[in-house]
Amino acid sequence: MPSTRSPPGLPKAWPGNIIYLHAPSYSKKLNAVKIKALVLSKSELPPDAQVYKTSSPSTNVKITPITDFVHPAHGQNGLFANQHLPPDAFILPYLGYVHDQTDTDETSDYDLSLDRELGIGVDATKMGNESRFINDFRGVSTAPNAEFRDIYVDSGNGKVEKRVGVFVVSAGKSGKRAKGIGRGQEMLVSYGKGFWTERQNAER
Numbered sequence: 001m002p003s004t005r006s007p008p009g010l011p012k013a014w015p016g017n018i019i020y021l022h023a024p025s026y027s028k029k030l031n032a033v034k035i036k037a038l039v040l041s042k043s044e045l046p047p048d049a050q051v052y053k054t055s056s057p058s059t060n061v062k063i064t065p066i067t068d069f070v071h072p073a074h075g076q077n078g079l080f081a082n083q084h085l086p087p088d089a090f091i092l093p094y095l096g097y098v099h100d101q102t103d104t105d106e107t108s109d110y111d112l113s114l115d116r117e118l119g120i121g122v123d124a125t126k127m128g129n130e131s132r133f134i135n136d137f138r139g140v141s142t143a144p145n146a147e148f149r150d151i152y153v154d155s156g157n158g159k160v161e162k163r164v165g166v167f168v169v170s171a172g173k174s175g176k177r178a179k180g181i182g183r184g185q186e187m188l189v190s191y192g193k194g195f196w197t198e199r200q201n202a203e204r
């Protein structure tokens with residue numbers, strides 16, 4: 001019988017044509033100023049700054065094929081919660097190829113901004129982690145249950161790295177989202193209206 005287990009160090013259902021990353025892959029084209037903005041000494045951060053620790057593969061999420069015919073991403077994958085995740089919980093980092101504007105794939109559907117001022121993005125088209133499978137909420141749910149936030153991650157040897165993290169959205173003043181994300185629920189973010197208008201324009 002064929003094994004359903006994935007190779008060691010890889011999440012279940014990880015596609016063979018995508019490189020699985022445990023840490024960001026920095027473009028060689030990034031200059032010293034840009035690297036310095038992304039990789040800092042812990043001592044450069046304010047003393048109260050929150051520094052996250054990460055481990056991979058992530059045990060709190062599951063890459064899952066979308067088999068529901070009414071889901072707009074039917075036939076693709078999505079990312080689902082493996083356990084209950086409370087409001088504001090850090091889920092996992094968004095990893096990929098970290099690049100600047102000289103090195104951008106304009107056709108990418110997996111490119112997320114990391115530093116707008118410096119024009120730095122993280123593209124998970126060819127390499128990344130489980131977070132590359134997070135779908136947009138439109139057509140699936142009434143609102144996103146997860147969002148991207150800027151974070152610092154402990155990368156060892158007294159260094160921290162600026163990254164994008166995926167978080168459960170806050171409970172909200174009315175407590176509407178106090179339940180967080182339930183086990184087995186799909187995590188959904190907002191890609192922003194710009195993502196979909198750009199796509200419409202490209203299809204014209």
Ligand SMILES: C[S@@+](CC[C@H](N)C(=O)[O-])C[C@H]1O[C@@H](n2cnc3c(N)ncnc32)[C@H](O)[C@@H]1O
Nearest residue numbers: 072073076077109110132133134135136137138
């Ligand atoms: C970052 S990927 C998300 C993961 C993707 N489903 C996969 O299996 O690789 C973005 C792509 O997912 C699809 N997608 C995500 N959310 C969607 C939605 N709400 N409606 C339609 N397509 C969606 C689109 O094809 C989009 O270009």
